[in-house]
Ligand SMILES: Nc1ncnc2c1ncn2[C@@H]1O[C@H](CO)[C@@H](O)[C@H]1OP(=O)(O)O
């Protein structure tokens with residue numbers, strides 16, 4: 001078949017745009033997920049319902065995140081829920097599609113900026129229909145790096161996160177940033193606004209679409225150890241260039257998080 005998934009790709013763009021319209025919820029009710037700082041709103045649930053109803057599926061599973069060979073939608077209806085609750089203006093809809101466990105395309109709609117990012121394997125990455133590409137900076141001292149604080153407030157983990165950030169800041173780099181949405185952070189790598197984004201604790205739905213967008217924009221997506229990216233591992237480093245990635249990896253203090261697929265102990269290979 002010539003272009004088997006093109007229609008699904010175009011459809012995902014339309015669904016993301018439609019879902020992004022549901023951004024002001026007058027009766028916004030804030031609920032919590034894993035802890036008091038891990039937020040979810042009625043809007044998350046409503047947008048999820050809109051997306052699932054429109055996509056040509058199938059079935060939605062509550063069983064967790066096992067990735068099979070079947071064509072699979074990987075959706076985050078509101079990425080940046082904490083931002084959304086506080087009115088901090090970065091909120092995205094993230095829709096990815098995988099076939100045989102390989103990501104085929106990704107769509108990230110940064111709704112408050114009205115920026116539609118999309119990419120399909122081998123077909124380039126775009127923002128509002130303009131081609132995008134990563135930065136050509138290879139010198140870390142001329143870079144901006146993104147990381148996030150996550151939702152775990154265990155002091156030992158927070159210490160590692162801040163220690164990593166301190167070491168990277170003092171390399172030195174031009175700046176450290178964070179938009180509060182992993183999907184948008186990856187698009188910032190893809191457009192060349194920053195050189196890299198890494199985080200431990202993200203979920204597969206936060207980064208699946210962004211991974212295709214970064215790769216198609218000429219960047220790389222890796223495990224935080226430098227090994228191959230594993231969508232279910234909850235660890236991700238995206239960068240414009242291997243030199244930047246290698247330098248950051250030297251400083252990352254890794255901590256354990258349970259995988260999205262519940263698999264217990266998978267060795268994280270390092271290639272750098
Ligand atoms: N437990 C976790 N630790 C770190 N980041 C998480 C996380 N759970 C979700 N994230 C995502 O990481 C970014 C901020 O750290 C957001 O994209 C957030 O997605 P969310 O807004 O959909 O929850």
Ligand SMILES: [Mg+2]
Pocket residue numbers: 076078079080205206
């Ligand atoms: Mg998310």
